[in-house]
Amino acid sequence: MxxxxxxxxxxxxxxxxxxxxxxxxxxxxxxxxxxxxxxxxxxxxxxxxxxxxxxxxxxxxxxxxxxxxxxxxxxxxxxxxxxxxxxxxxxxxxxxxxxxxxxxxxxxxxxxxxxxxxxxxxxxxxxxxxxxxQYDEFKDRAGTIINGVVKREEYGNVIVDVGRGEAILRRNEKIGRESYRNGDRIRCYIKDVRREARGPQIFLSRTAPEFMAELFKMEVPEIYDGIIDIKAVARDPGSRAKIAVISYDNSIDPVGACVGMRGSRVQAVVNELQGEKIDIIPWNEDQPTFLVNALQPAEVSKVVLDEEAERIEVVVPEDQLSLAIGRRGQNVRLASQLTGLDIDIMTEAEDSERRQKEFEERTNLFMTALDLDEFFAQLLVSEGFTNLEEVAYVELDELLVIDGVDEDTANELQARARDVLEAQAREALEKARELGAEDSLIDFEGLTPQMVRALAEDGVKTLEDFATCADWELAGGWTTVDGERVKDDGLLEPFDVSLEEAQHLVMTARISLGWVDPADLEDDEEDEEGLEETAEVEEEGEA
CATH class of the missing domain: 3.30.1480.10 (NusA, N-terminal domain)
Known part of the structure; x- marks a missing residue:
């Protein structure tokens, strides 16, 4: 031809x-x-x-x-x-x-x-x-909601016609036991768009927290206009969800705006999510306050926040415990997802028992170490003293405020505490030497004999060994394994060494060994300061 x-x-x-x-x-x-x-x-x-x-x-x-x-x-x-x-x-x-x-x-x-x-x-x-x-069209639509028509179902996965292509709604991205027939209209969230050899793959979701956020954006004009902002969403798809909102206009109630007249707005979202119950919560910068809101409808008596560990202890009345935890732990689990904190819930009785136990342990410590009677030891604990170091090195005036303590008694208390601490230090130093700790580590400024012993017991016996340690190995930390936060115990964690202090100790050791040039650190600090100043100038210019 x-x-x-x-x-x-x-x-x-x-x-x-x-x-x-x-x-x-x-x-x-x-x-x-x-x-x-x-x-x-x-x-x-x-x-x-x-x-x-x-x-x-x-x-x-x-x-x-x-x-x-x-x-x-x-x-x-x-x-x-x-x-x-x-x-x-x-x-x-x-x-x-x-x-x-x-x-x-x-x-x-x-x-x-x-x-x-x-x-x-x-x-x-x-x-x-x-x-x-197809890829160019849909790659920019990731993170939005799309309407489609069900074409077929394959092994539990739903193939959806989205106009100029096909998308897939996987079995684990469906709400509960949703089932669809050919020709059914479906609304989904575009979770991901990938370019693959067989063509662009468009992955949909109806269980993603972002799906709920986008639905509220469609139903609530104030969210679409940016007057109300969705700060966090946590879902147990098909069952229950919590959504945290904040209003940037004092005249608009964020919760009321999301609920709508007679619940019309939230009900539209609930209907789309197969009856999923939604708790709308006012967001607050103060984490304990936000957590109290997140645990609604349960009432909270007391909140204790551990910012470093990103954990929080919540004390509730006995009759509110089951409500706070929720069926199969649902309420506390969603509150944890919403706040990003690990939550420990206990009753007032359990909290009281724990505090009583701590009181007894500290009382026994002072009775044994300082040779005090029970009443006097309890006075020290009641005034907030928790360990021997506080008694030994606190300002004398803080001891004189205790009933029955004059200047001579205060001096005697501090002398006894220092004697005990010195004896403990000598014992720890002897044990560290027996374990093979070298003088380079023992004489290193910033480490107490007790710290050196703890390091030697774990095989860290020289300054070189110490300099190779990571900061989290010393101070401890938290890692996420399979979606759960797991505690990593630090070698110096019992001595209340923070992550910043551990970083400083390790860097000082590396400088003393000649591994790091202090001039390089100064240059890095100057660069960081310059970047911060530039950012501040840009922000002022934008303002």
Whole structure:
């Protein structure tokens, strides 16, 4: 089949028809046709030739050309597509390496096999262009809600027609035991769009917390306008959810705006989520206050926050315990997800028992170590003293406020406490030496004998060993394993060494060993200060 004048325009008509059907650029189809014709010509003239085809975008005329490139004599490999400077002189004036000689060749008659090959090239190119179009269209829609029509269900996964492509709603992204039939309309959240070899893959979700946030944005104009902001969402899909909101306009109640007149707005979201119960909670910067709100409808008596461990203890009345925990721990689990904190719930009786136990332990410590009677030891604990260090090194005035304590008694208390601490230090130092701790570690400023003993017991016996430790290995920390926070015990954690203090100790050790140049640290600090100043100037400029 030769490309004659009779079917030249037909090429363009075919390209336009395919482009309209697949909703892609007609130019891409024409380029695919040019490549397919060039392949057919190579099969006719020889695969080693550089044959190129150009189709006129107005007339549809296909021009076949052969291209030969001028190369160095010692680089000539393909005699059909390359030629030397000497050979090029018969075609070009003053040829140079890199010049090309283009000559038109007769169109080819395409046999059945060549025509089939050309068809496959066109189809492949069109398919690739269609995939690129789909990816470009949906990649920017990730994080939004889309409406689609159910096409079929495969092994629990729902294939959804989203207009210009197909998307998949996986079994674990459906709410509860949702089931759909062909033709059902469905609303989903576009969770991810990936470019894969088989084409763009669009993954949908109805269980994502962001799905609920987007639904509220559609139902509540104040959220869409930015007057109300959704700060956090926690869901147990199909059962219960909590959403924290804040209003930037004092005249607008964020909770009331989300609920709507007679609950119309929240009810629309509930209906879409298969009856999922939703608690709308006012967000607060103060974490304990926010947590009290998040545990609603349970009443909270007391909250104790451990910011470093990102844990929080909540004390509730006995009759509120089951309500605070919720069925199968649902309420406290959602509150934990909403606040990002690990929550320990206890009753007032349990809290009282724990505090009584701590009181007794501290009383016994002072009775044993300082040789005090029970009443006097209890006085110290009642005044807030928790350990011997506080008694030994506190200002004398703080001891004199205790009933029955004069200056002589206070001095005697501090002397006894210091004697005990010194004895403990000597014992710890002897034990550390027995374990092999070297003087470089023992004499290192910032480490007490008790700390050195704890390090030696764990195999850290030299300053070099100490300098290789990570800050979290010393101060402890928290890691997330399978979605649960797990405590990492630090070697110096019993001595209340913070993460910042551990970082300082390790860096000081590295500097003393010559591993780190202090000048480099100063440069880094200056760079950080410069960045902070630049950020402040930019913020002022924006303001």
């Amino acid at each position: 030769a490309i004659t004048s009779a079917n030249q325009l037909e090429l363009l008509q075919t390209a336009e028809a395919v482009a309209r059907e697949k909703m892609i650029d007609p130019g891409l189809v024409v380029e695919a046709m040019e490549e397919s014709l060039a392949r057919a010509a190579k099969s006719r003239y020889g695969a080693e030739m550089d044959i190129r085809v150009s189709i006129d975008r107005k007339t549809g005329r296909a021009t076949f050309t052969r291209v030969r490139t001028v190369v160095e004599d010692d680089e000539l490999e393909n005699y059909q597509a390359e030629m030397t400077v000497e050979q090029a002189k018969q075609y070009l004036e003053d040829p140079k390496v890199g010049d090309t000689f283009v000559e038109e060749v007769p169109p080819v008659d395409m046999g059945r096999i060549a025509a089939q090959s050309a068809k496959q090239v066109i189809l492949q190119k069109v398919r690739e262009a269609e995939r690129d179009r």
